Amino acid sequence: MSAVQETLQALRRSIAAIEPAASEAGRRFTCGAPAVDGLLGGGFLRAAVHEIFAREDADAGAAAGFAAALAARAAADGRRVVWVRQGFSVAETGALHAPGLAALGLDPRLLVVVTGPDATCVLQAGAEAMRCPALGAVVIEPWGDPKSLDLTASRRLALAAEQSGVPALLLRIAATPRPSAAATRWSAAAAPSRPLAANAPGHPAFDITLLRHRAGLEGRRWRLEWHREHRLFREPAPLSRPVVSLPAGRPAAPDLAPLARTG
Amino acid sequence: MLGLTPGLTLADARARIPHLVAVDMDRAADAALLARLADWCDRYTPLVAVEEPDGLVLDITGCVHLFAGEAGLRRTVMQGLARGGLTVRGSVAGTPQAAAALARFGRKALGRHDIVPPGEEEMAVRPLPAAALGVSPEVLLALTRAGLKTVGDLAERPGAPLAARFGADLPIRLARILGQEDIGISPRRPLPPCLVERRFAEPVAREEDIDAALAGLAHRAGRILAERGEGGRRFEAAFFRADGRVTRLAVATGRPTRDAAVIMRLFRERLAALADPLDPGFGFDLLRLAVTACEPLGESQVSLDGRMVEDEEVAALVDRLGARFGAAAVLRPAFVDTHIPERAVRMVPAARLDDGGTAPPCGWPVERPADPPARPVHLFDPPQPIEALAEVPDGPPLRFRWRRVLHEIARAEGPERIAPEWWRDEAGEEPTRDYYRVEDATGRRFWVFRQGLFGEAPAPRWFLHGIFA
Incomplete structure (x- = not known):
């Protein structure tokens, strides 16, 4: 089977070489918000590791939602997504809820959830999954700052991603950002949503910061809203705020004509 | 020799040999x-x-x-x-x-x-x-x-x-x-459909030799399966040590296979994951590979878009992960048609990637796609008790305390009333739940519910059941 598959990959590569535009699209996946994609040079690199930190421990849900939404974007062509979690994360932040992921736009039929007893196992399973080029995305979720997740381990993940072309989303809950081999590093937090009718919570909103970008600017901050119907992120219009009411007897804008000197 | 025979009483035996040591019978041993x-x-x-x-x-x-x-x-x-x-x-x-x-x-x-x-x-x-x-x-x-x-x-x-x-x-x-009727025996282990073995004149102990011998057996088993048009789903390797100890290792695949490389990769994962490594002692004098479960496997045609190859690869990955971390660690959500949130999904082993008709063909049902998600990303099982302050009789909480942190509610939606399933036996005692989607002042969204209604006994209690993205 591997010979057949090598042939297919070679064919795909040669086709990709003929079509430069398509190859660029194959190398990246977008998040849907032009400002973010533009800064990243056309979207998230597929063959790379993207680290997503929860800004605070309580932002675990927001970070997981951000990762799930990105995985849904990366695996939009119906490839499978492997989500590797640590047993402790399940106790601490709850189990992944398939109907909730479905509601976000990540099809649970494509999902394989691997649970490891400790961070080392999580990273091992993640690296093993990263070597399988047939996946759409791999989410790796160790808890905290494990010793085993050092520069070497993240470098190993990055190499696996380069070889297979599968994006790795390294989801870091209760962790502090440290140097790693990730192409981009994000900090995600929940943001107040735009309320619907009757003050109901609106679409999931995220406050994300680009902490590190290997090939460009960093330190930018956005407020993104996930529209699950279209499966894309959007930058919402700025929140409406009260403006100063217009004076009754005068024009709203100052008169640009110079005043005539009198007397 | 000593005059002792089975069935002799202890007193009689002591009479014959005064310094007899008597030990209780240990049936388990x-x-x-x-x-x-x-x-x-x-x-x-x-x-x-x-x-x-x-x-x-x-x-x-x-x-x-x-x-x-x-x-x-x-x-x-x-x-x-x-x-x-x-x-x-x-x-x-x-x-x-x-x-x-x-x-x-x-x-x-x-x-x-x-x-x-x-x-x-x-x-x-x-x-x-x-x-x-x-x-x-x-x-x-x-x-x-x-x-x-x-x-x-x-x-x-x-x-x-x-x-x-x-x-x-x-x-x-x-x-x-009298030998007029033969009913055979009831063996301890069922006879596997396919069995290959290799005997060594001298016991082997080197890891490389064992690996090579096992690979040879996998090839032979693969050839036998190919002749029958079958593939194996479960393989069991038995290592017979020269001193009589037998170690058995089993691996399972999600799809029938007869590819020796695939089988060997699984066994290597399994051997690497052994808590107590395969101790060859004085060496193994017999290696046996049994295919304990077979399924028909025809020659397969690769479809042009390569999707089938991808499925095969994912299945192989699931098998490898299952061999290393145990099949119970590699799961896949299966749809259950119920409104009770903690029962709405069942995690099943991912080894079978085709879900056997458990998921609806059109995907998971998502109500009102233009609205925000109605179900959380993370679900707590069991739900986490919280202290909440809410309007009577069915208002959303105004604030609640969870894990010692006070959350002031800025927006809320609900209630979504989920009644227990009366057709289940244990449902009789469970009170009705009123679920609220709430967002606190910092923008974190939670799924909380009130168990029971006001004015009923026992007094209603509040729980946090999930976290939204």
Whole structure:
């Protein structure tokens, strides 16, 4: 089977070489918000590791939602997504809820959830999954700052991603950002949503910061809203705020004509 | 030698040997030893049955040519067991019952038969006492009183009166022991559909040699499966150590396979994940690979878009992860048609990627796609108790405290009332739940519910059930 598959990959590569535009699209996946994609040079690199930190421990849900939404974007062509979690994360932040992921736009039929007893196992399973080029995305979720997740381990993940072309989303809950081999590093937090009718919570909103970008600017901050119907992120219009009411007897804008000197 | 025989009372034995050491019988240890011996006997035939409390029955049909005939096989087994310090009696006969009776009750005086030629069972067992039939003590007593003391006495009589007087069981036992009826044995392990093995003249202990031998077996098994048009779903490798210990390792695949490379990769994962590594001791003298579950597997056609290849690869990945971390660690959500959130999804082993019709064909139902998600990303099971302040009777909480942090609610939606399923037995006591989607002042979204209604007993309690993105 591997010979057949090598042939297919070679064919795909040669086709990709003929079509430069398509190859660029194959190398990246977008998040849907032009400002973010533009800064990243056309979207998230597929063959790379993207680290997503929860800004605070309580932002675990927001970070997981951000990762799930990105995985849904990366695996939009119906490839499978492997989500590797640590047993402790399940106790601490709850189990992944398939109907909730479905509601976000990540099809649970494509999902394989691997649970490891400790961070080392999580990273091992993640690296093993990263070597399988047939996946759409791999989410790796160790808890905290494990010793085993050092520069070497993240470098190993990055190499696996380069070889297979599968994006790795390294989801870091209760962790502090440290140097790693990730192409981009994000900090995600929940943001107040735009309320619907009757003050109901609106679409999931995220406050994300680009902490590190290997090939460009960093330190930018956005407020993104996930529209699950279209499966894309959007930058919402700025929140409406009260403006100063217009004076009754005068024009709203100052008169640009110079005043005539009198007397 | 010492004048001691089985069945002797302890007082009598002490009278003969005053310094006798008496130890309580340990049935569990006896059974464990017997199981180990049965494991060891697996090397002679895959069909080994345990006859409690002290017997082993080996079905050696089609195996004897490997050991220079029946006599050679019997000698090899007996010598092997004798080396272990055991006193063994063994017989070879046409039926397991005849062989067992001869081994247990055969005596030199009665014309001992270690190996009974085919068709001569009747002659061999005739001199044996009636106890060799293995009937209950009452029936044995009745037989003795009737003067039927040997198997031969019974064999001459017609079956119907015997059945009428001593139970229908007796003629059947008689037929089996006389070799007239063969029901075979009930082996400890079912006979696998495909079995290959490799014997070594000298025990091997090097890891590379073991790996190479196992790979060779995988190739042979693959060829046998290919001839049958089948693929294996479960493989079991048995490592027979020279000192008699047997280690068995099993791997399972999500799809039938006969690719030796795939099988070997799984076994290597499995070996790497062993908490207690495969200890070769003085070396292994026999390696056996059994395919314990087979399924039809035709030659496959690769579809042009390569999607099938991808499915194969994902299936192989799931198998590898399952071999290393255990099948229970690699799961896939399966849809359950219920409104109770914690039961709405069942995690099933991912080894079967086609979900067997559990998921609806059109995907998971998502209500009102233009609205925000109605279900959380993370779900707590069991729900986490919280202290909440809410308007009576069915207002959303104004603030709640969870894990010592106070959350001021800025937006809320609800209630979504989920009643217990009355058709389930335990549902009778469960109160109704009112679910609210709430967002606190910092923008974090939670799924909380009130269990029970105001004005009902017991007083309603609040829980946090999930976290939204």
